[in-house]
Amino acid sequence: MDFELTYRRFSERSILVEWPTEITENILDDVLIFKNHLLNSRVKSIVQVNNAYSSILIIYKFTIDNVYGEILMLKTSYSDRVSKTKRALKHWRIPVCYDNDFGLDLVEISENKKLSKLEIIKLHSEAIYIVFFVGFLPGFLYLGGLDKRLYFPRKKSPRLHIEKGAVAIGGQQTGVYPNLSPGGWNIIGNSPIHFFDPNKREPCFAKSGDKIQFIPIDRSQYDEIQDKIDNGSYQIESEVFYG
Amino acid sequence: MVKVIKTGLYDTVQDVGRLGFQEYGVPISGVMDSYSAALGNSILGNNDNAAVIECVVSGPQLQFIQDTMICITGADMSATINTSVIKNNTVVAINSGDTLKFGKLNYGCRAYISVLGGFQTEEKMRSRSMYGGVTSAYKLVKGDILPILDIKKPTERTFSTIKVNNKHFDTKDLDAFTGPEFDKLDTSLQKTLFNTDFTISKDSNRMAYQFNEPFDNALEPIITSLVLPGTVQLTPSGQLMVLMRDCQTTGGYPRILQLTESSINSLSQMFFSNKIRFKRLK
Numbered sequence: 001m002d003f004e005l006t007y008r009r010f011s012e013r014s015i016l017v018e019w020p021t022e023i024t025e026n027i028l029d030d031v032l033i034f035k036n037h038l039l040n041s042r043v044k045s046i047v048q049v050n051n052a053y054s055s056i057l058i059i060y061k062f063t064i065d066n067v068y069g070e071i072l073m074l075k076t077s078y079s080d081r082v083s084k085t086k087r088a089l090k091h092w093r094i095p096v097c098y099d100n101d102f103g104l105d106l107v108e109i110s111e112n113k114k115l116s117k118l119e120i121i122k123l124h125s126e127a128i129y130i131v132f133f134v135g136f137l138p139g140f141l142y143l144g145g146l147d148k149r150l151y152f153p154r155k156k157s158p159r160l161h162i163e164k165g166a167v168a169i170g171g172q173q174t175g176v177y178p179n180l181s182p183g184g185w186n187i188i189g190n191s192p193i194h195f196f197d198p199n200k201r202e203p204c205f206a207k208s209g210d211k212i213q214f215i216p217i218d219r220s221q222y223d224e225i226q227d228k229i230d231n232g233s234y235q236i237e238s239e240v241f242y243g
Numbered sequence: 244m245v246k247v248i249k250t251g252l253y254d255t256v257q258d259v260g261r262l263g264f265q266e267y268g269v270p271i272s273g274v275m276d277s278y279s280a281a282l283g284n285s286i287l288g289n290n291d292n293a294a295v296i297e298c299v300v301s302g303p304q305l306q307f308i309q310d311t312m313i314c315i316t317g318a319d320m321s322a323t324i325n326t327s328v329i330k331n332n333t334v335v336a337i338n339s340g341d342t343l344k345f346g347k348l349n350y351g352c353r354a355y356i357s358v359l360g361g362f363q364t365e366e367k368m369r370s371r372s373m374y375g376g377v378t379s380a381y382k383l384v385k386g387d388i389l390p391i392l393d394i395k396k397p398t399e400r401t402f403s404t405i406k407v408n409n410k411h412f413d414t415k416d417l418d419a420f421t422g423p424e425f426d427k428l429d430t431s432l433q434k435t436l437f438n439t440d441f442t443i444s445k446d447s448n449r450m451a452y453q454f455n456e457p458f459d460n461a462l463e464p465i466i467t468s469l470v471l472p473g474t475v476q477l478t479p480s481g482q483l484m485v486l487m488r489d490c491q492t493t494g495g496y497p498r499i500l501q502l503t504e505s506s507i508n509s510l511s512q513m514f515f516s517n518k519i520r521f522k523r524l525k
Contacts, residue, residue, distance in 0.1 A: 009420060011471055011501050016423060021466055050265050050469055052493055057469040059262070134268040135467065135493030138376060142467060142493075178268075179376050196267070198367045198377045204267040 003030055005078060007071040012063045015070060017078075019054040023144060025130055027054050029243070032209050037081040038074075051208055052133050053142070086242035091211040093237040094176070094191050096125070096167050097222040102190035109152050109169070109186060121216055123147045124167075124174065124188065129212040139178030139196025139204045143212060146174045158184035165190045167214065178204075189214075192226040193236060205236060209243060245358070247387040249304040251345065254383040255449075256362050258294040261370040261377070265492045271472060272372035273488050275449060275511035276353050277504065278411060279317035283357030286314045286334060286405060293361025294371040296383070298354050300514065302345030303383060305356070307337045311391055312359045316407075318351025318512060333404040351412050351512040360392030374489060415440075416522045417485075417506040422475060424497035427462055436499070440518045441483065449489040452510060454519075457481035462497045469493055473507045475500035475521070485510060 003019050010016040017034070019027050035049045035056050047059045064070050098121045100106065110117050129143040136142075146169065154170045159182060162168070166177040170185035177183060178195035191214075197203055206212065215237075217225070228234035247254075257280070260273025274280035274297055284293045296303070302320045315322045315331045322329050323344050329335050331354075337343075345354070364371050367378050375381035383389075425433070441454040459481045470476070474486045476496035485502060486494070487510075500521060502510065513519065 008423065010423070011420065011473060012503055014471065016469070018423070023466060048263055048265065050492065052468045053466050055468055057471070133493070134266060136268060136491055138267055138269045140268050196376070202267075203264070203269070203368065207266070 001030075002079070003027070005075075007074060009064065009067045010057060013061070014057055014059045015064065015067070015074065017056050017058065017074065021054050023053050023132070025144065028130070028132055028144075028209065031056060032087070034078055034081050036087065038077060041077065050133075052135065087209065088240050089209050089211070089243050090206070090238045091128075091213065091241055092206055093213050093215050094193055095217045095221065095225055096189045096191045096214040097217050097219055098124075098167075098189040099219050099222075101219070102163075102166070103188045105168075105186035106188050109150075109188065113149065113152070115149065120150065120188065123150055124169075125214045125216050127213075129174070131206050131208055131210045131212060133208045134204055134206075137178055137181060137196075138198075139194075141175060141195070141204075141206055141212065143174055146172060148172075150174070152186050154184040155186065158182050162187065163190060165192060165195075167191055190222075192222055192229055194229065211241070244308040245362070245389040245391055246306045246308060247303055247383050247385055247389070248306050248342070250383055250385055251298045251301040251303045253299045254303045255297050255373040255381070256294050256364045256383070256389070257297045257372045258292045258361070258370055260372050260488065261368050261374075264368045268492050269368065269377060270374060270489050270491065272370065272374045272377075272449075274355065274372075275488050276317055276355070276508040278508040279353070279407075279512075280355045280357070282332065282405065282407070283314045283316035283355045284361070286316070286332065287312055287357050287359055289357060289359070289361055293357065294364060295358075296356040296362065296389075298345070298356070300348055300352060302354055302356075304345075305343045307339060307341045307343070309339050309391070309393065311337045311394070313337055313343070314357045316355045316357065318354040319349040320354050321346035321349060322354075330404055332407055352514045353511055358391050359394045363390040363392060411505075411509055412512055414509055415517070415519050417510060417519050418503045418524050419475065419500040419506065419521050420503070420524050422498035422500050423468075424462065424465060424477075425499045427497060428460065428499060432458075432460060437521055437523050440520055443513055443515050443517045443519065445515045447515060449487055451487055451490060452485045454483045456483075458483050462499075464495050465497055467493050467495045468498070470498060471501070473502035473504070474498050475502065487511070 006018045050057045129145040132142040162177050162183040166187045167189040168185035168187045257274040260271040444453040444455045446453045472488045
């Protein structure tokens with residue numbers, strides 16, 4: 001299916017392409033198909049293509065002199081995109097400890113939502129989340145698929161320090177803080193996994209289109225995994241799928 | 244090697260940045276005023292991406308532990324070598340033991356110290372630009388030792404200085420493309436945006452420049468979307484901000500304008516209480 005896209009110059013060296021502004025997997029699929037098509041076509045003048053929920057930003061090497069010509073090329077490229085090629089994506093299993101030591105806001109959510117702590121953990125860990133894109137902070141995944149029953153407003157005043165690995169709910173979203181940072185989301189647990197490692201060739205293991213599932217673990221498993229991560233012997237459980 | 248004897252207000256090592264890693268949520272970073280930094284590198288015959296030191300308002304005190312050549316560009320902060328005044332935008336020969344100091348700020352906001360071959364500090368994701376969480380340090384501290392290349396300096400001396408276009412430091416007009424959400428502003432607000440002098444606020448840094456004047460509006464937040472350095476965002480509470488080199492890769496506020504590269508550079512040479520005006524590009 002072809003979407004009605006809009007094309008506009010964003011800066012001297014970039015063009016923004018926008019899909020209808022919706023947060024759906026359907027649109028993300030098409031966004032990624034077009035993005036990959038552009039990257040695979042290896043247009044020399046294109047330096048990089050970034051995506052969010054329903055848009056891509058194409059950054060060129062030099063100032064775009066003829067923006068209409070460039071947009072025309074992009075339109076042709078969109079109609080030529082091959083939607084049949086399946087991409088190898090990954091389904092990641094991320095261990096999360098929902099103990100009270102970590103889940104600072106579990107009690108508040110539980111009281112407000114009339115859900116037991118166990119029900120919250122069950123709802124949060126049974127869902128399979130899709131990675132829309134990485135943004136906000138290095139390694140911060142924008143995930144889709146939070147159960148409606150867990151929607152919970154952001155805090156009125158943000159915390160100044162949220163621990164690295166904190167698993168949190170903010171409004172209709174859930175996510176993991178990749179590093180110590182300020183933030184206004186409600187914290188329900190913590191994952192020992194590094195979501196961002198500047199020393200790796202691919203500093204963030206997950207990418208746009210991947211799936212994430214949270215696996216509840218207890219404190220002793222948490223410590224065990226953290227030790228393994230520290231000595232380099234831990235590998236995140238994952239399986240490949242084609243989408 | 245170069246030793247940091249004293250630090251200035253906020254000294255960082257920067258190159259042209261970390262382009263290509265934004266899909267991991269990594270800011271582009273890099274020199275705030277790419278024009279001045281590139282000038283220093285070209286005067287020395289360096290590669291465009293050679294790392295320089297960026298200093299803000301007041302510069303560091305550095306001691307050179309080997310011979311080299313340097314060039315100061317950008318803001319004029321009354322640089323001296325062993326108490327003798329040196330000019331901006333010119334090659335300065337350095338002998339081992341020499342001390343570089345800065346004094347009074349005469350114009351601009353950010354000065355660049357380029358060195359022959361560029362500073363050889365820690366490189367992460369193809370860039371030496373300092374950014375907390377990516378590089379191990381986010382700014383220079385007293386006692387830092389910065390490696391530089393051992394390049395034989397030319398024996399002949401040059402006394403020539405490059406003349407810099409004053410407009411780079413004097414202009415208050417910032418050229419801007421209209422942003423994706425510009426059309427959601429009603430016509431009178433669109434006009435006001437280009438007819439108002441905005442005053443740079445104290446909360447301005449490498450991530451964003453903000454302005455004192457509130458800009459009341461009824462724009463709804465957008466779903467998180469892509470931004471770049473130079474993107475002008477407008478919050479529901481009326482805060483206007485221009486994202487700068489260390490900005491996040493995505494944002495949820497309406498993007499009403501996009502500054503040109505040269506306007507980002509000019510803005511980087513201004514500080515709080517300076518006034519600017521947005522000028523619409525067609």
